[in-house]
Every structure is written in C-alpha cells, then in structure tokens.
Amino acid sequence: MPSDSRPQQSPSTPEPATGSGDSAASPAGGQGDAPAHPRITSCRTRTGVLKPTRQDVWDRQWGILGRDASDAPLDASEWFGREAPLVVEIGCGTGTATADMALAEPGINLVAIDVYKPGLAKLLQLIEDNGISNIRVLRGDAVSILEDMLGPGSVDGFRVFFPDPWPKKRHHKRRLLTTAMFHLMATRLRPGGGVHVATDHSEYAEFIEESGNAEPLLGPVTWPWPMSSVRLETKFEGRAARIGNSISDFAWGKLPR
Ligand SMILES: C[S@@+](CC[C@H](N)C(=O)[O-])C[C@H]1O[C@@H](n2cnc3c(N)ncnc32)[C@H](O)[C@@H]1O
Incomplete structure (x- = not known):
C-alpha cells in the first residue's frame, strides 16, 4: 500500500477486480430483513492443522497472548497490562500487516481477530520473533466477539482489511460488512473512534460504502483519527496488486453523542 493511503470517505470508482474471496470463513448476514447477528455458516475447507514449529509457538504463546x-467481557487493559487506545482488526489472516502496524504504533493496544488457526499461529510467530508487546489475539467469529466480549463504547478503532467479497450474488448473504455489522461496530466505538475498511473488489466496495454510509452512528472522519x-x-x-486490482479504502468516524 502506498504510504499516503489515508482512508477516504468516498473513493473514486474502483477498477474491476476479481477480489480476495477464498479465505477460511465467512459469516452469514445481510441487508434489510436479514439476521442482525450473522454467524459463520460457510467456510472454505482449510486444514487447521499446524506444522510442528507453529504448534510449538502456539503452545508457548496462546495461553499468554490468545x-x-x-461470553466473558474482555478487560483489555488488564490483558495488555496497560491503559492505551484499543484498536481491533477483524480478519487479520496471517497477521503480517498486523505485526507491522503494531510495531509502527507502539502506543496502541491491538486486538487481532480471526477464525483461521494457522494464520493466528503465524501471527504468534511474528510476535515472538519481533518481540511485539502490543498485540493480543482472539480466535472466533468476529460478530460474536463484538457482541459478547467488547463493551459498548470500549473500542477506539476497527480495521477490516480485505474481507471476503463473496462475489456470487447467491453468496452475498455471507458477507461480513453488512449494515448490521456496521451498526454493531458503531455501538462498540467510543465517540470519535473510527472504522477503516479496505477492499480490492469493486462491487463489494460499493456495497461497503452504502452499508457504512447508512449507519446513523457513523459519519465523516474527524481528527485526530x-x-x-x-x-x-x-x-x-x-x-x-500482483493481479492488477485497485484498492478502495473507506473510513468513518463515530459521531458525538
Ligand atoms: C481475505 S482474508 C484477508 C486477511 C488479511 N486481512 C489480509 O488482508 O491479508 C479474510 C480473513 O477474514 C477472516 N474471517 C472471515 N470471516 C470472519 C469472521 N466472521 N470472524 C473472524 N474472522 C473472519 C478469514 O478467516 C480470513 O483470514
């Protein structure tokens, strides 16, 4: 990503893209009358088996960092051992960018969420190798985690980078970023907090922009971000980037009460 990739409220129309729709899991959920509580109902089959070195790091670190x-509400300050702004990344994958961003922002407590165990094991490896102290990892459905573990107004920022686009129309109900999910994220944000989303799928970009703009608790970004x-x-x-897709970034801010 270019270094000036400041999130935009309304990006220019993105180029056609094939998208990144082959990851581990996607929750059901949708617009309108669809359930407000999407669940992971359809997963691309991927093994959760760890290779021995990753199993070793999992055994060393999961009990500490994961x-x-x-249903237990998260006490982030207690878990991190300090008070700091809380940023939550949903769908961190293998966590390479998560680790880079945590190193670049040492003053932030960063919680990474995913369902994909081998990806989370890779992130634990990166944390261990780089001596990163400001990442904690939650494994499970992000929707359930936001509903059950993150209190209203407890989060400073959400990042959702390259969520599965589920490009086929019959699969749209599996998309994560529905109006219901934007509302859920907005309720978890403190006023002035923000949501940053990126996608390389042009049609999902339009869907995301419409869904985020429809949430009354969210508005244009205010500074400081x-x-x-x-x-x-x-x-x-x-x-x-390798297949030539353009990227759309979006950002919203939680409006003052
Ligand atoms: C396309 S990948 C993107 C990974 C990473 N953000 C990146 O850009 O490389 C989407 C990720 O979201 C995760 N995911 C999908 N639905 C999820 C959900 N409901 N809860 C938690 N993680 C989810 C998948 O397991 C996958 O790792």
Missing part, C-alpha cells in the same frame, strides 16, 4: 471467543491512517501492505493486498 483467547478463544467466549484514533489510529494510523497508513495501511501497511497486507498479504491479500499484495496478491491484489
């Missing part, structure tokens, strides 16, 4: 989704607006290149973004 938790499974649960609670997290870095520079998006370091993610694994999926790298692939999008």
Whole structure:
C-alpha cells in the first residue's frame, strides 16, 4: 500500500477486480430483513492443522497472548497490562500487516481477530520473533466477539482489511460488512473512534460504502483519527496488486453523542 493511503470517505470508482474471496470463513448476514447477528455458516475447507514449529509457538504463546471467543467481557487493559487506545482488526489472516502496524504504533493496544488457526499461529510467530508487546489475539467469529466480549463504547478503532467479497450474488448473504455489522461496530466505538475498511473488489466496495454510509452512528472522519491512517501492505493486498486490482479504502468516524 502506498504510504499516503489515508482512508477516504468516498473513493473514486474502483477498477474491476476479481477480489480476495477464498479465505477460511465467512459469516452469514445481510441487508434489510436479514439476521442482525450473522454467524459463520460457510467456510472454505482449510486444514487447521499446524506444522510442528507453529504448534510449538502456539503452545508457548496462546495461553499468554490468545483467547478463544467466549461470553466473558474482555478487560483489555488488564490483558495488555496497560491503559492505551484499543484498536481491533477483524480478519487479520496471517497477521503480517498486523505485526507491522503494531510495531509502527507502539502506543496502541491491538486486538487481532480471526477464525483461521494457522494464520493466528503465524501471527504468534511474528510476535515472538519481533518481540511485539502490543498485540493480543482472539480466535472466533468476529460478530460474536463484538457482541459478547467488547463493551459498548470500549473500542477506539476497527480495521477490516480485505474481507471476503463473496462475489456470487447467491453468496452475498455471507458477507461480513453488512449494515448490521456496521451498526454493531458503531455501538462498540467510543465517540470519535473510527472504522477503516479496505477492499480490492469493486462491487463489494460499493456495497461497503452504502452499508457504512447508512449507519446513523457513523459519519465523516474527524481528527485526530484514533489510529494510523497508513495501511501497511497486507498479504491479500499484495496478491491484489500482483493481479492488477485497485484498492478502495473507506473510513468513518463515530459521531458525538
Ligand atoms: C481475505 S482474508 C484477508 C486477511 C488479511 N486481512 C489480509 O488482508 O491479508 C479474510 C480473513 O477474514 C477472516 N474471517 C472471515 N470471516 C470472519 C469472521 N466472521 N470472524 C473472524 N474472522 C473472519 C478469514 O478467516 C480470513 O483470514
């Protein structure tokens, strides 16, 4: 991602793109009368088996840095051992950009969410190798985690980079970024907090922009933005660039009460 990749409220129309729709899991959810509580109902089959070195790092670090989704509200300050702005990345994948962004923003407590165990194991490896102290990892459905573990007004920023676009019309109900999800994120943000989304799929970009703009608790970004607006290149973004897809970035701010 270019270093000036400041999120835009209304990007120019993106180029046609094939998208990044082959990842581990996607929740059901949708617009209008669709359920407000999307769940992971359809997963592309991927093995959750770790290779031995990754199993070793998992065994060393998961009990310290990782938790499974649960009904227990998250006390982030207690888990990180400090008070700091809380940024939540949904769908971190293998976490290469997560690690880079945590290193670039040492003053932020960064929670990375995904369902894909081998990806999370890779992130644990990056954390260990680089001595990163400001990442914690939650494994499970992001929707459930936001509903059950993150309190209203407790989050400074959300990042959702290259969510599965589910390009076929019959699969649109599986998309993560519905109006219901934008509302859920907005309720978890403190006033002045922000949502930063990126996608390389042109039709999903329009869907995302409409869904975010429809959320009454969200509006244009106000400054200071609670997290870095520079998006370091993610694994999926790298692939999008190689096949010539253009990237759309969006940002919204939580309106004052
Ligand atoms: C296309 S990948 C993008 C990964 C990463 N952000 C990147 O840009 O390289 C989407 C990721 O979202 C995760 N994901 C999809 N639905 C999810 C959900 N409901 N809860 C948590 N993670 C989810 C997938 O497992 C996958 O790792």
